[in-house]
Amino acid sequence: MTGEPIEALKNGVQVMISSLRQNPQAIETAFISIITFDSSARQVVPLTDLASFQMVDIKASGTTSLGEALKLVSNCIDNEVAKTTQEQKGDWKPLVFIMTDGIPTDDWQSGLEEFKKRKTAYTVACAAGSGADSNLLKQITENVVSLDTADSQSIAKFFSWVSASIGVTSTKVEDAGQEVTGLSELPPPPSELNIVT
Amino acid sequence: MTSIKSVSSIIHPGKTYQYADNGEPMRGGMKDVYFAPDRSYVIAFYRDKQDFNSKERLTKIVTQYYDSFFNREGGEYYKEIYCWPTDVVQLGAQIGLVVPTYRKNFFFAKGYATNEGIKGKEKQGLWFASAKFRNKQFPLRLDDSELGNWLSYFQISVKIARGVKRLHAAGLAHSDLSYKNVLVDPVNRDATIIDIDGLVVPGLYPPDVIGTADFIAPEVLSTKHLPLRDPNRKHANRLTDLHALAVMIYMYLLYRHPLKGGKINSMDTEEDDLLSMGKKALFIEHPTDTSNRPKLNQLPKSALPWADVSKLPYTLTGPYLKALFDQAFITGLHHPEQRPNADMWEQALLKTTDLMQPCGNTLCDQEWFVFDNSSAPKCPFCGTPIKGPLPVLDLYYQFKGTVWKPENHRLMVYHNQYLFQWHANRNVVRNERLTAEQKVPVGYFTWFNNKWVFVNQKLDSMKDLTEDKQVPIGTMVDITDGKKLLLSNEEGGRVVMVTMANKHT
Numbered sequence: 001m002t003g004e005p006i007e008a009l010k011n012g013v014q015v016m017i018s019s020l021r022q023n024p025q026a027i028e029t030a031f032i033s034i035i036t037f038d039s040s041a042r043q044v045v046p047l048t049d050l051a052s053f054q055m056v057d058i059k060a061s062g063t064t065s066l067g068e069a070l071k072l073v074s075n076c077i078d079n080e081v082a083k084t085t086q087e088q089k090g091d092w093k094p095l096v097f098i099m100t101d102g103i104p105t106d107d108w109q110s111g112l113e114e115f116k117k118r119k120t121a122y123t124v125a126c127a128a129g130s131g132a133d134s135n136l137l138k139q140i141t142e143n144v145v146s147l148d149t150a151d152s153q154s155i156a157k158f159f160s161w162v163s164a165s166i167g168v169t170s171t172k173v174e175d176a177g178q179e180v181t182g183l184s185e186l187p188p189p190p191s192e193l194n195i196v197t
Numbered sequence: 198m199t200s201i202k203s204v205s206s207i208i209h210p211g212k213t214y215q216y217a218d219n220g221e222p223m224r225g226g227m228k229d230v231y232f233a234p235d236r237s238y239v240i241a242f243y244r245d246k247q248d249f250n251s252k253e254r255l256t257k258i259v260t261q262y263y264d265s266f267f268n269r270e271g272g273e274y275y276k277e278i279y280c281w282p283t284d285v286v287q288l289g290a291q292i293g294l295v296v297p298t299y300r301k302n303f304f305f306a307k308g309y310a311t312n313e314g315i316k317g318k319e320k321q322g323l324w325f326a327s328a329k330f331r332n333k334q335f336p337l338r339l340d341d342s343e344l345g346n347w348l349s350y351f352q353i354s355v356k357i358a359r360g361v362k363r364l365h366a367a368g369l370a371h372s373d374l375s376y377k378n379v380l381v382d383p384v385n386r387d388a389t390i391i392d393i394d395g396l397v398v399p400g401l402y403p404p405d406v407i408g409t410a411d412f413i414a415p416e417v418l419s420t421k422h423l424p425l426r427d428p429n430r431k432h433a434n435r436l437t438d439l440h441a442l443a444v445m446i447y448m449y450l451l452y453r454h455p456l457k458g459g460k461i462n463s464m465d466t467e468e469d470d471l472l473s474m475g476k477k478a479l480f481i482e483h484p485t486d487t488s489n490r491p492k493l494n495q496l497p498k499s500a501l502p503w504a505d506v507s508k509l510p511y512t513l514t515g516p517y518l519k520a521l522f523d524q525a526f527i528t529g530l531h532h533p534e535q536r537p538n539a540d541m542w543e544q545a546l547l548k549t550t551d552l553m554q555p556c557g558n559t560l561c562d563q564e565w566f567v568f569d570n571s572s573a574p575k576c577p578f579c580g581t582p583i584k585g586p587l588p589v590l591d592l593y594y595q596f597k598g599t600v601w602k603p604e605n606h607r608l609m610v611y612h613n614q615y616l617f618q619w620h621a622n623r624n625v626v627r628n629e630r631l632t633a634e635q636k637v638p639v640g641y642f643t644w645f646n647n648k649w650v651f652v653n654q655k656l657d658s659m660k661d662l663t664e665d666k667q668v669p670i671g672t673m674v675d676i677t678d679g680k681k682l683l684l685s686n687e688e689g690g691r692v693v694m695v696t697m698a699n700k701h702t
Binding site: 018021022024025027028049050051052083084085086087088089090091092093164 | 224314315318321324327329335337377461464465466467469470495497
């Protein structure tokens with residue numbers, strides 16, 4: 001990812017953080033981590049509470065190591081998301097947002113196998129622009145959002161929707177108490193996004 | 198681009214409302230919200246289609262109940278207590294509500310202490326119910342100028358309790374009381390209940406939501422796995438409102454949740470949440486079962502000092518509120534019909550303010566505390582002792598003839614404290630129906646020439662029973678240990694008896 005899309009993504013993350021920092025529920029409950037992937041995958045921000053979160057420069061150019069990224073996020077979930085023990089209450093299941101503008105260039109299936117063993121509250125994948133394959137992302141999660149063009153406007157919309165989703169899950173318990181798993185229980189995405197079904 | 202759109206009322210034929218659509222409405226949990234061009238009201242459209250039941254419910258709320266709450270004597274007071282919708286509109290298949298804009302004091306003047314991130318944003322209740330946002334080490338703490346003092350939160354709680362009391366008196370239940378659905382202004386000691394559209398109207402189906410996490414009653418959580426219309430499923434009602442009200446008052450006074458402690462009820466985090474707030478809910482300060490006490494070593498530093506229930510126990514709120522918290526979180530936690538009602542909370546909060554003392558330390562964060570009945574009283578928040586003798590006045594009423602009985606109501610005296618009609622006469626009830634005349638003080642206490650005196654301003658039949666002489670208006674009487682004063686010889690007039698605490702400092 002280079003040029004306008006990566007700048008838009010950086011901007012999107014920043015806007016998201018600043019909007020979450022205006023939401024007392026989010027400040028009370030949310031922790032954020034960022035993983036980037038190009039020729040390799042790196043955790044650029046470890047799981048950090050909103051108040052102490054510091055933005056770092058995000059770079060992702062070249063190839064698309066989606067498989068490695070899925071393995072890394074699985075490891076991070078194991079290491080950083082606290083499990084409940086006899087002594088201490090653990091963390092809630094994480095929300096995972098994956099954004100890519102390309103086709104994976106590594107063995108992404110083995111990464112997916114690892115990732116599937118972890119429990120998430122929900123996972124949303126975003127195919128940004130025409131270079132990404134939303135059908136492939138469909139194999140990772142049923143919740144796939146595709147942006148026709150990876151321009152700053154649509155990426156900004158995606159992030160404002162992500163912020164809203166984080167706000168909702170930490171506050172309301174709706175209806176018959178099923179766990180939130182599908183997009184139907186998230187706030188509807190802005191009209192410019194296309195949900196792949 | 199912003200365009201001005203128009204929408205029609207479904208109740209008043211021909212009535213239309215304008216709103217400014219910039220394509221980016223404010224998004225609530227269920228509604229998209231647009232401002233009127235002059236910002237005097239908002240239009241909140243439900244994103245989901247509303248069925249016949251829902252339309253009927255909303256129509257009743259904005260017509261029949263609106264009239265019975267506001268278009269009658271005393272209605273003006275309640276206009277401030279709620280942000281009540283005034284009309285229902287329809288645009289295509291979408292139903293919307295017309296709601297007045299929140300008053301200006303419910304938006305942050307400063308917000309955070311260190312940046313302008315929330316300046317101008319709504320003062321949603323949670324900002325003021327959490328220890329974090331008032332911890333001096335927390336990066337996103339609120340500015341001191343936004344926090345008010347401890348007494349502010351008693352007045353705020355009184356207003357919320359009154360709002361709930363009035364709803365319940367009309368047979369309604371709010372169904373989603375929480376710190377998200379009240380706006381709170383500690384600076385002006387103000388509060389208003391919002392999101393009235395979830396009201397449970399008698400005889401009509403309740404809305405299909407169970408409330409906001411942290412406030413959902415245990416019986417609702419422990420039956421939420423059942424289908425929506427299952428007869429065993431417990432829904433939001435008056436008694437679940439009373440659970441939410443108790444939780445809210447506890448949080449506004451103590452900045453921690455009464456049920457969120459250290460006990461683990463399941464190794465699955467989500468199930469543990471459900472059990473800890475539902476079937477296995479246990480008061481963190483339960484006097485005999487201590488298994489749910491907060492574990493301080495597991496909590497972030499920003500939760501202190503309030504998370505430490507041994508340092509700042511709920512008994513700091515005084516005897517009247519302690520009794521109600523016991524009733525709400527011990528006896529009534531799993532027995533909804535035993536929960537204290539809103540009127541009891543209102544009265545207990547008001548009576549507790551009569552037990553409050555200003556802290557002598559000008560730097561004390563709380564500024565006020567409840568007298569703890571000890572012989573050497575000190576501020577529990579900053580440790581500053583009270584200097585000099587402290588008169589404690591116990592109120593008595595005439596039982597029959599010469600027999601006077603205690604009211605279980607005590608008034609702590611401080612310098613320049615006022616006395617009111619509701620102290621002098623038991624037939625004057627301190628509630629929202631007080632007239633302007635009744636809110637004028639009848640006299641005041643003051644530390645004068647090294648002794649405590651009471652200056653009588655309006656009590657025309659006051660008598661010093663110990664000295665057996667009248668205390669005419671415009672004169673003063675010494676307040677000394679053991680003194681008995683008749684405040685009024687009218688029916689309901691009270692006698693106060695003085696006990697001097699802290700005599701030897």
